[in-house]
Amino acid sequence: xxxxxxxxxxxxxxxxxxxxxxxxxxxxxxxxxxxxxxxxxxxxxxxxxxxxxxxxxxxxxxxxxxxxxxxxxxxxxxxxxxxxxxxxxxxxxxxxxxxxxxxxxxxxxxxxxxxxxxxxxxxxxxxxxxxxxxxxxxxxxxxxxxxxxxxxxxxxxxxxxxxxxxxxxxxxxxxxxxxxxxxxxxxxxxxxxxxxxxxxxxxxxxxxxxxxxxxxxxxxxxxxxxxxxxxxxxxxxxxxxxxxxxxxxxxxxxxxxxxxxxxxxxxxxxxxxxxxxxxxxxxxxxxxxxxxxxxxxxxxxxxxxxxxxxxxxx
Amino acid sequence: xxxxxxxxxxxxxxxxxxxxxxxxxxxxxxxxxxxxxxxxxxxxxxxxxxxxxxxxxxxxxxxxxxxxxxxxxxxxxxxxxxxxxxxxxxxxxxxxxxxxxxxxxxxxxxxxxxxxxxxxxxxxxxxxxxxxxxxxxxxxxxxxxxxxxxxxxxxxxxxxxxxxxxxxxxxxxxxxxxxxxxxxxxxxxxxxxxxxxxxxxxxxxxxxxxxxxxxxxxxxxxxxxxxxxxxxxxxxxxxxxxxxxxxxxxxxxxxxxxxxxxxxxxxxxxxxxxxxxxxxxxxxxxxxxxxxxxxxxx
Numbered sequence: 001x002x003x004x005x006x007x008x009x010x011x012x013x014x015x016x017x018x019x020x021x022x023x024x025x026x027x028x029x030x031x032x033x034x035x036x037x038x039x040x041x042x043x044x045x046x047x048x049x050x051x052x053x054x055x056x057x058x059x060x061x062x063x064x065x066x067x068x069x070x071x072x073x074x075x076x077x078x079x080x081x082x083x084x085x086x087x088x089x090x091x092x093x094x095x096x097x098x099x100x101x102x103x104x105x106x107x108x109x110x111x112x113x114x115x116x117x118x119x120x121x122x123x124x125x126x127x128x129x130x131x132x133x134x135x136x137x138x139x140x141x142x143x144x145x146x147x148x149x150x151x152x153x154x155x156x157x158x159x160x161x162x163x164x165x166x167x168x169x170x171x172x173x174x175x176x177x178x179x180x181x182x183x184x185x186x187x188x189x190x191x192x193x194x195x196x197x198x199x200x201x202x203x204x205x206x207x208x209x210x211x212x213x214x215x216x217x218x219x220x221x222x223x224x225x226x227x228x229x230x231x232x233x234x235x236x237x238x239x240x241x242x243x244x245x246x247x248x249x250x251x252x253x254x255x256x257x258x259x260x261x262x263x264x265x266x267x268x269x270x271x272x273x274x275x276x277x278x279x280x281x282x283x284x285x286x287x288x289x290x291x292x293x294x295x296x297x298x299x300x301x302x303x304x305x306x307x308x309x310x311x312x313x314x
Numbered sequence: 315x316x317x318x319x320x321x322x323x324x325x326x327x328x329x330x331x332x333x334x335x336x337x338x339x340x341x342x343x344x345x346x347x348x349x350x351x352x353x354x355x356x357x358x359x360x361x362x363x364x365x366x367x368x369x370x371x372x373x374x375x376x377x378x379x380x381x382x383x384x385x386x387x388x389x390x391x392x393x394x395x396x397x398x399x400x401x402x403x404x405x406x407x408x409x410x411x412x413x414x415x416x417x418x419x420x421x422x423x424x425x426x427x428x429x430x431x432x433x434x435x436x437x438x439x440x441x442x443x444x445x446x447x448x449x450x451x452x453x454x455x456x457x458x459x460x461x462x463x464x465x466x467x468x469x470x471x472x473x474x475x476x477x478x479x480x481x482x483x484x485x486x487x488x489x490x491x492x493x494x495x496x497x498x499x500x501x502x503x504x505x506x507x508x509x510x511x512x513x514x515x516x517x518x519x520x521x522x523x524x525x526x527x528x529x530x531x532x533x534x535x536x537x538x539x540x541x542x543x544x545x546x547x548x549x550x551x552x553x554x555x556x557x558x559x560x561x562x563x564x565x566x567x568x569x570x571x572x573x574x575x576x577x578x579x580x581x582x583x584x585x586x587x588x589x590x591x592x593x594x595x596x597x598x599x600x601x602x603x604x605x606x607x608x609x610x611x612x
Contacts (some may be wrong), residue, residue, distance in 0.1 A: 052438050055611050074440050078340065082438035088431045092364065104349050105439045107340040116336055123333060149435060154336035186333040 004066055005030055006157055006189045007051060011060035014046050014213075021046040023213045024060070029191060033183035035200030035221070036193040038210035044193040045085060047210070048159045052082055065156055078107065081150035085161040085193075088146065091135025095126055095145040098134065099152050106153030113152070120148045123186075124178060140171040147178065151188070158182065160192040164199060176203050229267035230299035232259070233282055236292035248285050254278070264299060343440055347449050350441065354453025358419045370418050375461060378411040382465040386472025397473055397483075400572025401490030404469060405462045405497065409559050410527060412501065415461050416454070417522030420505035421515045423450050424602075428609050429513040437610035447602040451506050459498035466490050489571040493562055496591060500558035501526060503598030510605045530559040541576040550577045554587070561591045 007029035014022040022043040036044050049055040051064050053073025062069045064076045089098065099121060103113035121130050124144040129137070134145055143163060150158050163179060164172045180203040183190045194200050200207055200221075207224055209216040217224075233249075235241050239261070246256040246263045255266040268278040279296065286293045341349075353362065359375075360368030385398060399407065427433040436446055466487060473483045505522040512518045533556050540550040554560040554575065566573035568584045579587060 049611065054434070054437055074343070074442060077438060078440050080438075082435070084431070084434050084438075086431055086434075088434050090426055090430045090432050101353065102435060102439070105346060105436060105441065107342070107346050107440060108336070109339065109341065112336065112338050119334060153340075181333075187335075 003031070004063075007062065007064050007191065009047075009051075009060065009062040012047070012050065012057055012062050013059040014043070014050060014055065015058045020213050022050070022057075025210075025213075025215050026060075027208055027215055027218050029189070029208070030206060031183075031189050032205035033179060033190040033192060033203055035204035035207040036191055036210065037195070037197055037200055037207060038193075039195055041212075042195075042210040043213040044210060045161055046213075048082070048161055048191070048193070052077060052080065052159065078153075079156045081153065081155035081158040081188075083146045083150040083158065083160045083163060085165060087142065089134045089137075089142055092133050094132055095121060095130040095134055095137075095141075095148065098145065099148050102149040103152035108153055116152055116154065117148070120151045121145075123151070124148045125174070139166045140168070140174075143167060143171075143175060147175075151182070151186075155188060157189040157191070160190060162193055162195075164194060164196070172199070179203050231265040231268075231278065231282070232262045232295065232297050232299050233265065233286075233293070234262040234295040235286060236294050241291055244289055245286060245291055248289055249282065252281060252285065254281075262295070343445070346439075346441055347445055350446070350449045351453050351456075354423050354450055355456055357422050358454060358457035363422075367422070371415060374411050374415045374418075375464065378408045378415075378461065379465055379468060381408070382468040382472075386468060386475070389472055389478075390476045393476060396478065397469060401466050401469055401487050402493050402566045402571035403573050404465060405490060405494055406559070406563055406566070406573050408462075408465065409530065412458065412462055412497075413523065413526035413530075413559075416458050416501045416505040417519050417526060419457060420454055420502070420509040420522055421518040423454050424506045424509035425513050425515055425518050428510055428605075431609075433606065433609050437606075443606045443610055444603045447606045448599065451502055451599060451602060454502035454506055455498045458501050459494055462494040462497065463491060466494070486572065489566075489569060493566050493569070493571060496565070497558065497562045499595045500561065500591060500598075503595050503602075504558055507598045507601045507605070510602055526558065530557040533557040533560045537576045547577045551575075551579055551583050554579070555590045558591075558594065561587055561594070565591070 005028040008027075010026050012022055012025040014020075025043075025047065036047070038044050046055065050057050051062060051069060053069055053076065057069075065079050067073075067075045067079075069076065089095075093101075096117060099117040100113045103116050104110065108116060124147050126141060126144050126148065129141060130145075134142065137145065143165070147160070147163060150160070160179060164175050167175060176199055179190060179192055182188050183203075183205070192200065192204065201224070204221050206219070207221050208218040233245065235245050239258075242258060242261060242263055246258060249256050249263065249265065254268055254272075256263050257266075258264070265278075265282075267273070272278040272281060282296060283293065356362045359371045382404065385404075388394070389397060405412065427436065433446075437443055441449070470483060470487045474480065504525050508521040508525060509518040512521050533553055536553045537550045537560070540546050540553060544550075551564070554564045560575075563573050563575055564579040564587045565584070567575045568579040568587070
């Protein structure tokens with residue numbers, strides 16, 4: 001308690017002529033991994049650039065690590081790392097040389113920069129290829145090199161703009177695991193953007209949802225995924241087995257509907273909800289019908305639902 | 315028999331130290347700027363870059379040194395009473411090489427970061443955009459200055475070896491050096507600004523060649539036409555305000571540094587030349603800062 005937020009904005013606004021990139025954004029970001037979600041053009045990159053002092057806001061205030069973005073942006077840039085969305089690597093330099101140079105540009109001495117660069121490149125998983133010119137790198141390797149330069153000076157906070165962009169599923173998983181480690185093992189606060197909600201669900205402690213420059217919602221990831229009270233049941237077999245179970249449960253007074261290969265059961269009436277009575281009932285029904293119970297789990301909400309709700313609100 | 319701990323007996327074990335934080339000293343802005351300056355200066359001569367990027371700057375440097383060594387050889391061997399051309403005029407005569415050096419190396423310092431957008435990574439670090447632009451310009455200015463000053467040093471050494479008057483030679487050499495500083499600032503500003511706008515290396519080189527070599531050629535021709543055909547001295551001097559080389563040569567002529575211009579630059583023209591030169595440098599710097607800011611915010 002009592003720890004100031006890593007980032008706090010108050011009424012942050014950015015207009016490009018008639019385009020409203022950010023409108024009256026007031027939000028706090030804490031330690032750990034924070035996901036910044038929104039469709040393309042929702043204002044995610046604009047927010048990061050304002051926080052870095054690369055763009056001037058049209059209105060409002062913000063503080064990063066206790067420093068005001070208007071007057072102390074140089075101090076902020078000492079303490080944060082930034083991985084941009086777009087390509088930003090010169091092709092004729094090796095990752096090793098480049099990360100050393102970038103560490104020096106953040107104020108590390110020559111030998112400290114070399115040591116840090118080697119460390120960080122190992123952490124992001126660039127091995128022998130670190131000595132090759134970056135022009136020949138695959139997208140996955142480029143993303144790793146971009147991440148390495150953002151971590152080179154041991155920042156207190158990193159902004160990762162779409163780190164999984166252009167990666168194949170395996171590389172995407174690797175990158176997300178790395179992002180998670182940065183937040184937990186490395187102890188560096190992370191603000192990571194993505195337009196894919198499912199990704200951020202996996203790695204972030206907190207999620208901020210932007211839509212058209214407006215704040216749609218900001219809360220702990222757990223709140224987004226809170227349990228709905230519904231249950232999901234899956235039995236061995238095909239749709240006919242599923243329907244047999246559903247009909248039998250409906251006769252016992254539960255409201256059921258099919259969802260994919262599973263039966264979704266609405267929150268049970270109070271007399272069944274207590275002490276897991278509903279679980280026993282489902283088990284017995286399945287046993288009576290001679291069906292193999294494969295899965296019985298609480299139904300969670302998805303981040304997508306926030307957008308659906310937001311959509312109806314607008 | 316010594317008892318080994320279970321781990322010490324296994325060679326080649328890789329210990330994962332985990333993530334280590336950096337708690338050493340972090341340098342301030344001046345030290346970072348110095349690092350960037352040195353790196354930029356080295357890169358302008360291809361040092362710390364690939365082998366083939368060293369070829370162009372060093373071939374040009376060798377070409378601009380060759381006449382100086384020949385002059386020195388002739389003066390020392392024949393015992394001439396003076397150098398066949400002044401220090402400042404030597405720089406003027408090798409202007410094609412100096413311009414080519416600036417045109418070919420400016421893209422290294424100004425186009426690369428902007429073209430590959432690594433400028434954003436610099437701007438997300440402590441150095442502010444104006445400092446970044448100024449440091450880049452300083453690197454190129456010093457690189458161009460060294461390019462012109464090294465032959466001057468060789469010539470001066472030759473003059474001393476052959477026993478020419480020390481105080482005369484020193485005065486002339488120092489004048490040349492002062493003019494070279496101004497020239498380097500102008501040439502680095504013009505070629506840097508052009509390179510920061512036209513990001514394709516080829517276009518940047520051609521643009522700088524147009525501004526430094528072709529424009530100077532045109533100015534010289536116009537100066538001569540105005541003087542010999544039009545009999546108009548003031549037009550001839552006035553046209554000289556239009557190119558970096560003619561500005562420096564005009565000032566060299568006014569300062570009696572041994573450079574001939576079609577019409578001697580004197581009177582009110584001298585401050586005019588000086589003011590235009592300073593304004594040109596300032597304009598290039600402002601342009602560079604604006605350019606860095608703009609690209610960085612995209």
